[in-house]
Amino acid sequence: MAEDLSIVIGSKEEQYLSIIPQIKGLLMGEDDLIANLANVAAALKEQFNWLWVGFYIVKSDELVLGPFQGPVACTRIKKGRGVCGTSWQNATTIIVDDVEKFPGHIACSSSSKSEIVIPIIENNTVVAVLDVDSSDLSSFDEIDQKYLEQIVQFLNF
Numbered sequence: 759m760a761e762d763l764s765i766v767i768g769s770k771e772e773q774y775l776s777i778i779p780q781i782k783g784l785l786m787g788e789d790d791l792i793a794n795l796a797n798v799a800a801a802l803k804e805q806f807n808w809l810w811v812g813f814y815i816v817k818s819d820e821l822v823l824g825p826f827q828g829p830v831a832c833t834r835i836k837k838g839r840g841v842c843g844t845s846w847q848n849a850t851t852i853i854v855d856d857v858e859k860f861p862g863h864i865a866c867s868s869s870s871k872s873e874i875v876i877p878i879i880e881n882n883t884v885v886a887v888l889d890v891d892s893s894d895l896s897s898f899d900e901i902d903q904k905y906l907e908q909i910v911q912f913l914n915f
């Protein structure tokens with residue numbers, strides 16, 4: 759497997775359509791979850807250059823920081839807390855255009871302005887979330903939701 763990603767410049771949709779087959783290629787033949795989470799975070803960060811891309815994994819009553827790319831982050835989030843804990847509690851994707859307007863938002867980095875959190879669901883249970891932060895306001899929309907929800911389905915927890 760070539761280790762270099764091919765990074766495209768184009769519309770958001772074009773970027774997802776380029777990176778998704780490459781992510782599938784990275785995951786193919788590898789069953790180690792941490793390795794796969796790490797490569798998905800790295801591939802998304804490299805293509806989109808977002809501030810922070812990473813996973814929080816459900817461990818008993820908390821989310822615990824998993825593989826990520828970006829500035830250091832808080833390690834544990836309770837159910838129902840912040841954007842991540844709310845996405846876990848509601849088992850729904852949350853798009854936040856302005857993190858300062860989300861009650862209870864947990865500010866891991868003062869540079870974060872907008873955020874999307876995708877729950878990862880196995881057997882009707884949230885097992886982890888994918889969290890993406892941007893240093894720009896209103897970075898995420900239904901296109902990100904559609905493709906990021908597809909990407910997390912490639913992962914086997």
Ligand code: SME
Pocket residue numbers: 810831832835839840841842843862863864865866867870873889891
């Ligand atoms: N902002 C998140 C916390 C995680 S950091 O953004 C990496 C939240 O409110 O849940």
